[in-house]
Amino acid sequence: MNIALIGSGGREHAICKTLLKSNKIDKIYVIPGNAGTAEIAINLNIDYSNRSELLKTIKNKKIDLVIIGPEEPLVNGVVDFLRSKKIYVFGPNKYAAQLEGSKAFMKQLCKKNKIPTANFKICNKKDDVESFLKKSGMPVVVKADGLAAGKGVVICKSKKEVLKISNEIFLGKFKSSNKCILEEFLSGEEASYFVVVDRNSFLFMGSAQDHKRVGEGETGPNTGGMGAYSPAPIITSKIEKKIINRIIKPTLLAMKKSKNPFTGFLYAGLMIKNSNPFLIEYNIRMGDPECQVILPRLDTDLIDIFMSSVKNNLDKIKIKWKKNKCMTIVLCSKGYPLKYKKNKIIKNIRKIKLDKNSIIFHAGTKFLKKNFFSIGGRVLNITVLGNNFDKIRKKIFKILKKINWKHGFYRKDIGWRVIKHR
Numbered sequence: 388m389n390i391a392l393i394g395s396g397g398r399e400h401a402i403c404k405t406l407l408k409s410n411k412i413d414k415i416y417v418i419p420g421n422a423g424t425a426e427i428a429i430n431l432n433i434d435y436s437n438r439s440e441l442l443k444t445i446k447n448k449k450i451d452l453v454i455i456g457p458e459e460p461l462v463n464g465v466v467d468f469l470r471s472k473k474i475y476v477f478g479p480n481k482y483a484a485q486l487e488g489s490k491a492f493m494k495q496l497c498k499k500n501k502i503p504t505a506n507f508k509i510c511n512k513k514d515d516v517e518s519f520l521k522k523s524g525m526p527v528v529v530k531a532d533g534l535a536a537g538k539g540v541v542i543c544k545s546k547k548e549v550l551k552i553s554n555e556i557f558l559g560k561f562k563s564s565n566k567c568i569l570e571e572f573l574s575g576e577e578a579s580y581f582v583v584v585d586r587n588s589f590l591f592m593g594s595a596q597d598h599k600r601v602g603e604g605e606t607g608p609n610t611g612g613m614g615a616y617s618p619a620p621i622i623t624s625k626i627e628k629k630i631i632n633r634i635i636k637p638t639l640l641a642m643k644k645s646k647n648p649f650t651g652f653l654y655a656g657l658m659i660k661n662s663n664p665f666l667i668e669y670n671i672r673m674g675d676p677e678c679q680v681i682l683p684r685l686d687t688d689l690i691d692i693f694m695s696s697v698k699n700n701l702d703k704i705k706i707k708w709k710k711n712k713c714m715t716i717v718l719c720s721k722g723y724p725l726k727y728k729k730n731k732i733i734k735n736i737r738k739i740k741l742d743k744n745s746i747i748f749h750a751g752t753k754f755l756k757k758n759f760f761s762i763g764g765r766v767l768n769i770t771v772l773g774n775n776f777d778k779i780r781k782k783i784f785k786i787l788k789k790i791n792w793k794h795g796f797y798r799k800d801i802g803w804r805v806i807k808h809r
Contacts, residue, residue, distance in 0.1 A: 389414045389449055390690075392428075393435050393465075394456030395421050397717075397750035397768040398675035402456060402689070403428050404746070405682045409690045416448055422759050423749025435460060438468050445474060452477065454693060458534060458672050461651075462488035475697045479671050482647035486638070486669040490530050490568045493669050500637045504666045505570040505658075516553045519569045520546050528570040531556050533563025537599065537611035538724055542572060575660035576804065577667070578619040579677050580630050582655075583692055583706075585699040586648045589639060590706050592692075593681035594619040596804065597674065601724055603800045610724045611765055614801030616714040616776060617680040621659050621804075630655065630664045638669070650696060679748050679768045680713040714779045714802055715748070715770040718787065718795045723764035731794040733759040733766070739789050744772040745782065766795060776805045 390412055392399055400423040403415055407427055418441075420430035431448075435441050445453065453469055455461055455478040464481035478484075485492040497504040505528070508519040520527070529552045531539030539561055543549040549569065556567040581592040595617040601607040622630070634655055642649040654670035654677070673681070682689070686707040695701045720727035736747060736759055748770055751763015769786050773779040780802055787797060 388412055388451040388690075389416070391416045391418060391445060391448065391450045391453045392420075392424075392456060393418050393453065393460055395419050395424075396456065396675050397715075397748040397765065398673055398678040399456040400424050400748045400750070401679045401682045401768075402454065402673070404748070405685060405689045409688045411688070411690050414448070416444075416450070418444070421749045422752035422754040423747075425754050435465070436463070438465070441465075442469075442472060445469075451475060452690075452693060452697065454478075456672060458484070458487050458670065461671055462534060475694075477693050477697055478651040479649050480647060482645065483642055483649045484671050486642075486649070486653070487671040488534060489564075490532050490668070491566065494568060496638065496641055497666060500641045502634055502637050502666055503664065505573050507568050507570045509566065509568055510553060511566045512557065513550070513554065516550060516567075516569060520549060523569070523571060526572040528572055529553050529556070530568045530570065531561045531564060532566045532568060533561060535561045535563065538609055540609050573658045573660060573665055573667070575658045575665075576621050578621050578657050578659055579615075579674055580619075580622060580627075580635075580655045580657060581673065581677070581681065582635055582653050583696055583701065584639060584649050584651060584653050585696045585701045586643075586650060587699055588702045589635065589653070590692075590701050590704075592652060592673075592706065593617055593677075593684065593708075594622045595674065595677040595680055596621070597677055598798060598801055601798075603798050608724055610719075612674070612676045612717065613719070613798045614714070614716045615674075615676045615680050616712065616779075616802050616805060617677065617684060618712070626659060626662060626664060630657065634664060634666050675750075676715050676717055676765075676768050679715045679746075679770050683713050683746065683770060683772055684709050684711055709772075710774075711744075711772040712774060712776055712779060713770065713772045714776060714783060715768045716780075716783050716787065716797050716801045717750070717765050718767040718769065718790065718792060718797050719765050720751070720761050720763070721794055721796055727764055728794065729760075729762050731761045731792075733761060733790070733792050735790050735792075736767075739786060741786070745786060746770045747786070761794065766792075776802050780806060
């Protein structure tokens with residue numbers, strides 16, 4: 388069968404590399420892809436938001452399944468469009484995609500269905516903000532309602548900062564929306580829990596812990612993710628039962644009742660407090676960089692998972708996992724997540740010999756005139772499998788040292804929660 392994979396990040400490189408292990412796939416086309424996917428699949432430089440061009444390409448290339456990696460095309464309804472053309476597509480429809488596309492939608496669903504989450508207020512103007520602040524202590528979390536590429540969340544330590552950040556959102560800092568959500572701050576330990584879903588059932592698709600802040604010691608602004616590890620040790624079997632019964636099942640039931648059942652990857656961003664899970668956010672796709680640490684641990688043919696989801700047969704398969712642990716550290720362009728320079732050559736990748744437990748996933752890269760160049764803020768994901776997180780991280784540092792990219796930086800404390808003697 389022929390596959391089309393939409394996206395250009397580390398997540399898409401990881402999906403592509405995992406799909407290649409299957410003997411059921413003839414060709415993989417990545418739209419538009421990156422330098423990493425170009426080495427193992429066929430990149431197509433087309434604009435996937437141009438629906439007629441996308442449809443024409445799918446038909447010309449005899450595509451049997453479309454997999455959508457990033458959130459934006461899902462929120463914009465590409466799944467609805469392709470399904471209307473009788474094309475198999477993995478991901479949620481536009482209505483269900485609001486679980487990530489609108490924080491307000493997600494919080495209202497939590498309130499209606501008694502899903503544990505932080506207290507909140509949806510704000511459209513300054514008066515709304517001030518009324519919430521009268522009843523709330525500090526810190527307060529300010530979130531843009533719509534998509535913001537991981538940069539729409541600010542933990543504010545003063546009322547002045549809450550007013551400033553919320554006002555920026557009202558004035559259109561993020562194109563996706565001009566309303567915000569204020570939340571009480573929940574302390575605890577963050578974790579990510581993934582499921583793959585069809586119209587009737589769901590299966591566990593891994594756990595991970597991500598590092599969102601740009602600086603070591605969890606400092607500085609939020610990013611799309613600076614590194615991750617899997618599995619998440621904090622998610623015990625007891626906590627997992629609570630996640631499923633209090634969060635996942637009520638959400639999927641609510642979507643079913645809305646006549647828009649969720650399908651695809653559902654990613655619950657959680658805060659674990661006193662052994663109880665609270666929902667911070669939903670993502671409607673595999674995480675990035677969580678995907679890069681979950682898929683290397685997968686011991687089931689990924690195409691079987693995708694096809695079982697789109698054909699509503701998930702109850703007929705079992706997903707198996709390797710016993711290994713996995714960690715990834717993201718090599719970023721200097722200046723990220725603010726201003727950074729693009730088109731910087733990355734000289735040493737080809738010279739590095741990797742063993743079977745080490746992978747370099749490409750994110751913001753392109754290949755031009757026999758060289759790799761950076762074109763994004765997050766450039767490479769150095770990923771290693773092993774039995775001990777401390778040894779895994781040391782191995783990643785050795786690879787980063789060999790890459791020796793003077794235009795980049797990375798966090799040296801990824802995995803600090805599980806590597807206690809830092």
